[in-house]
Amino acid sequence: MNNWNKQIADMLADGTVALVIGYEEGSTPQKTRPLFCHDAVAAERLVMDGRCTHNLAVYLTKKELLPAEGRIGVVATVNVLKSALQLMQENQIPEGRFLLMAVGPEGKLTELPDAESLRQYIAAHPLPDNPEVAALIEKIDAMSREERWAYWQECLSKCVKCYACRAACPLCYCTRCIVEDNRPQWILPWASTLPNIEWQINRVMHMAGRCTGCGACYAACPLHLPIHLLTKKLTQEINREFGTERPAKGNVLSTFSPDDKENFIH
Numbered sequence: 001m002n003n004w005n006k007q008i009a010d011m012l013a014d015g016t017v018a019l020v021i022g023y024e025e026g027s028t029p030q031k032t033r034p035l036f037c038h039d040a041v042a043a044e045r046l047v048m049d050g051r052c053t054h055n056l057a058v059y060l061t062k063k064e065l066l067p068a069e070g071r072i073g074v075v076a077t078v079n080v081l082k083s084a085l086q087l088m089q090e091n092q093i094p095e096g097r098f099l100l101m102a103v104g105p106e107g108k109l110t111e112l113p114d115a116e117s118l119r120q121y122i123a124a125h126p127l128p129d130n131p132e133v134a135a136l137i138e139k140i141d142a143m144s145r146e147e148r149w150a151y152w153q154e155c156l157s158k159c160v161k162c163y164a165c166r167a168a169c170p171l172c173y174c175t176r177c178i179v180e181d182n183r184p185q186w187i188l189p190w191a192s193t194l195p196n197i198e199w200q201i202n203r204v205m206h207m208a209g210r211c212t213g214c215g216a217c218y219a220a221c222p223l224h225l226p227i228h229l230l231t232k233k234l235t236q237e238i239n240r241e242f243g244t245e246r247p248a249k250g251n252v253l254s255t256f257s258p259d260d261k262e263n264f265i266h
């Protein structure tokens, strides 16, 4: 057992945490999958390396999966930490309920017990930009308005409205979604081009200034539709308009400052 597995096994054994969420070996050597450890023995199966790409923060708002009492440990990647911090800032998870933990390359376990320690760790471990995503956004930016519309119509016409992108996103946590409302029927329920585009516009607009760029939505899409480009592009626009600093509480669309340049505020 690695030293960090042993540390987590001890935490489970002495009751420091009631549950630890992490990763274990998957069904093929190339993959890992989420693991819920309820006891010290299960902690032996925990792994952490570059294959750990599921965003485990999606479980942090699922009360039905979590013990009612006790602290919950999470062996987290930087993407998980970013999502957890965003959830804290949106008051969706209380700070003390989760003990986020990062495993360094040398197997050192770092405990990140509160929002401030998360902020500092994330700032010290910036994720590199994905050159493929940057190249695709550049290609779409270079299109005319008509070409872009045709591109997204063609792309989103293939969506089967499975909502896997919604289920995989830690920040899509509403228990009732606009796509299920039918009084009024905001979005037509069947899968065809226009309702599919309506669905994605809604999804993306609700992510404005909140998306952490984890890519879980894209990874979950069975048709590999490049929907993460939409949220990424929106993030770029928000950074351009409002800067890269985010409010410590809330998000860009739900907060305002009297100094905002828009005059509706005055």
Ligand code: SF4
Residues within 6 Å of the ligand: 168, 169, 170, 171, 172, 207, 210, 211, 212, 213, 214, 215, 216, 217, 218, 228, 231
């Ligand atoms: S990249 Fe996708 S899954 Fe990740 S936070 Fe943004 S919208 Fe959600």
Ligand code: SF4
Residues within 6 Å of the ligand: 158, 159, 160, 161, 162, 163, 164, 165, 166, 220, 221, 222, 223, 224, 225, 227
């Ligand atoms: S995961 Fe893909 S196919 Fe499913 S609703 Fe989202 S965009 Fe459509």
